Amino acid sequence: EAGVAQSPRYKIIEKRQSVAFWCNPISGHATLYWYQQILGQGPKLLIQFQNNGVVDDSQLPKDRFSAERLKGVDSTLKIQPAKLEDSAVYLCASTTPQDASAFFGQGTRLTVV
Amino acid sequence: DAKTTQPTSMDCAEGRAANLPCNHSTISGNEYVYWYRQIHSQGPQYIIHGLKNNETNEMASLIITEDRKSSTLILPHATLRDTAVYYCIVRAAGGGNKLTFGTGTQLKVEL
Numbered sequence: 001e002a003g004v005a006q007s008p009r010y011k012i013i014e015k016r017q018s019v020a021f022w023c024n025p026i027s028g029h030a031t032l033y034w035y036q037q038i039l040g041q042g043p044k045l046l047i048q049f050q051n052n053g054v055v056d057d058s059q060l061p062k063d064r065f066s067a068e069r070l071k072g073v074d075s076t077l078k079i080q081p082a083k084l085e086d087s088a089v090y091l092c093a094s095t096t097p098q099d100a101s102a103f104f105g106q107g108t109r110l111t112v113v
Numbered sequence: 114d115a116k117t118t119q120p121t122s123m124d125c126a127e128g129r130a131a132n133l134p135c136n137h138s139t140i141s142g143n144e145y146v147y148w149y150r151q152i153h154s155q156g157p158q159y160i161i162h163g164l165k166n167n168e169t170n171e172m173a174s175l176i177i178t179e180d181r182k183s184s185t186l187i188l189p190h191a192t193l194r195d196t197a198v199y200y201c202i203v204r205a206a207g208g209g210n211k212l213t214f215g216t217g218t219q220l221k222v223e224l
Contacts, residue, residue: 033211035214042214043157055209091157093156093212097209101147101162102159104156106156107156
């Protein structure tokens, strides 16, 4: 079974630039999460999708972050414009309502300079 | 979701059992205890979960106290590849519920 795929693996941008991350969840997984993990901290949930609908985006900084999951499969997370404090690893995870566990991708490491 | 408290770091000799404690004194009756680990530069990986009975799988054992206010993850024969950050999470049942991570325990397995 293929895992959660994320790209790019690494990204370096200057502050005020825009960036987008892509996630392809495990086939058939209706629930998709985006997490932000700052160095030395545990992952923090940014947004949760159920199919193509948003379940929880309470911790998403909506003035600069946006996410979509068109057709309920792939998802993209965008930051516009980026700030220095956005430097982090962005993790995507997926699961089904019946699964006990969530499956994570390897993440995208973003560095804002 | 209930909060959890874990030691910041622990060391373990290779081949010995690693016992990682977690306190979750405010856990609700419908909340499970989950354990994940994160090896350097990888995403978190599910290990095991339980409600009130002790659980065992090919990776680890989970011991939950009778009052459910604390638990221990046991890696019976730790190897160098078990060096990782281990997260204890309490979460309501159902795959659609979110996982709220704390800062976890950095386990270092040494020769």
